[in-house]
Amino acid sequence: GNSVTxxxxxxxxxxxxxxxxxxxxxxxxxxxxxxxxxxxxxxxxLLLKATxxxxxxxxxxxxxxxxxxxxxxxxxxxxxxxxxxxxxxCALRGRGSTLGRLYFGRGTQLTVWx
Amino acid sequence: NAGVTQTPKFQVLKTGQSMTLQCAQDxxxxxxxxxxxxxxxGLRLIYYSASEGTxxxxxxxxxxxVSRLNKREFSLRLESAAPSQTSVYFCASxxxxxxxxxxxxxxxxxxxxxxxx
Numbered sequence: 001g002n003s004v005t006x007x008x009x010x011x012x013x014x015x016x017x018x019x020x021x022x023x024x025x026x027x028x029x030x031x032x033x034x035x036x037x038x039x040x041x042x043x044x045x046l047l048l049k050a051t052x053x054x055x056x057x058x059x060x061x062x063x064x065x066x067x068x069x070x071x072x073x074x075x076x077x078x079x080x081x082x083x084x085x086x087x088x089x090c091a092l093r094g095r096g097s098t099l100g101r102l103y104f105g106r107g108t109q110l111t112v113w114x
Numbered sequence: 115n116a117g118v119t120q121t122p123k124f125q126v127l128k129t130g131q132s133m134t135l136q137c138a139q140d141x142x143x144x145x146x147x148x149x150x151x152x153x154x155x156g157l158r159l160i161y162y163s164a165s166e167g168t169x170x171x172x173x174x175x176x177x178x179x180v181s182r183l184n185k186r187e188f189s190l191r192l193e194s195a196a197p198s199q200t201s202v203y204f205c206a207s208x209x210x211x212x213x214x215x216x217x218x219x220x221x222x223x224x225x226x227x228x229x230x231x
Contacts, residue, residue, distance in 0.1 A: 046219050
């Protein structure tokens with residue numbers, strides 16, 4: 001079956017620190033992979049995505065590379081800002097899923113201090 | 115273009131009461147979804163609808179019913195609320211296959227925070 005495992009939070013960093021949030025997955029075939037972000041009091045927003053092995057998704061300074069050999073899609077940012085404080089969700093969509101169903105990890109709370 | 119809207123934003127119910135959560139999207143999307151979000155659990159799919167007139171169960175459908183009233187609207191009903199249904203509920207929609215939008219992207223509403231006493 002399909003599942004996503006994310007590193008447990010919360011993660012607390014100082015501004016300009018390097019961020020890594022680990023994500024690994026289990027899926028049949030080759031899924032599409034996503035990172036969604038949820039700011040306080042809001043719904044989820046797509047942050048970045050990758051649809052095939054070795055693809056790198058990037059947006060707003062965040063990056064994640066689809067690693068088939070390690071079934072991973074870790075989120076990284078070189079220098080975080082206070083405004084990056086949010087909950088980050090890793091998700092997958094199974095290949096061939098015409099209904100577009102997403103499977104989410106549990107989420108990682110990130111807090112960035114000035 | 116409001117995207118995905120949900121009402122109400124907050125609701126408190128007593129055990130056994132019923133209510134309907136409303137969701138609407140103005141992006142002409144075919145697929146719509148209802149999720150619940152609980153601390154430490156991520157988002158879990160309750161029901162989804164591939165198109166007007168069709169609905170299917172997700173991971174946690176028990177205690178809920180849905181109606182896809184038309185292409186725009188997808189409502190979630192709790193017939194007899196229980197404390198275990200205290201959660202934040204999110205509605206989402208997805209672009210139709212073959213369109214110019216990214217078909218893998220789901221667009222989420224702002225959520226409804228429900229407390230059942």
